[in-house]
Amino acid sequence: MTKYVVLSALMFAIGAFGAISRRNILIVLMSVELMLNGVNIALVAFARLWGNVHGHVFVLMVMGVAAAEVGIGLALIIALFRTRRTVDAGELRDLRG
């Protein structure tokens, strides 16, 4: 079971790297999905370890929330692109003090 937890940590770390170090908002969103998937692997591994399916139900909730979040995030990106014509997160500076 250790290897599954290590894989989950690896996916989470790579997703965190992408979410912080990329400027393209689309790819930041994809990296966040990668992080959520890493957590899903850990949940399923622990469900198998402890022998109940609570972990599976949790994963279904995570999948539902991730789908909702991606839907809203992409709608925001489309609305943003219509006015700004860029997906570069560094260009979004209007709220800066």
Place this chain on the structure above:
Amino acid sequence: MEDLIRDVLGDPLFMGCALVSLAGALTVVIRRNPVYCALGLMAAFLSFAVIFLKLSAPFLAAMHVLVYTGAILVLFLFVIMLLNLSDKELGLEHPRRVRAAVGVMAAALFGLVAYVAAQDARLQRGASALSAEEAKAWGGVEHVGMELFTKWELPFELISLLIVVAILGAVVLAKKKLPPEA
């Protein structure tokens, strides 16, 4: 640590899935073209589904392919194709030194979690083996369904409410304001 390496090397299916998901994940965070990143994400998602199958979670594996690969990834590709980004609209990336520093921090995070996980005795002992008839039904549709619709009924209803709200929000946000027909 040596047990972990021996465990991974002795499990070719897991090693294959881990390598594919690693390659896909690195493609997502390194490539500039968002279509390549989406393809890398797809490879990672499919390898995760195989890992779910390996962990006796057939229902979740099917749900994973349907929801993540079949809906979320397709939505990503729709938006990428719809935006049709030119090189200028794609924008710059952070300088290489900044990305390297973040990479070091992410590697430190991974090292910390992996080190702590490798010490845990309960994880090393592994899961108890399932009997043949148990293995057929465990993690299947009935098993997860019984749990979901009896004990976790309220979260299930709340999730459906969340998804409806998200759909409405997405429609409102992305709707094009047409000029009124006077």
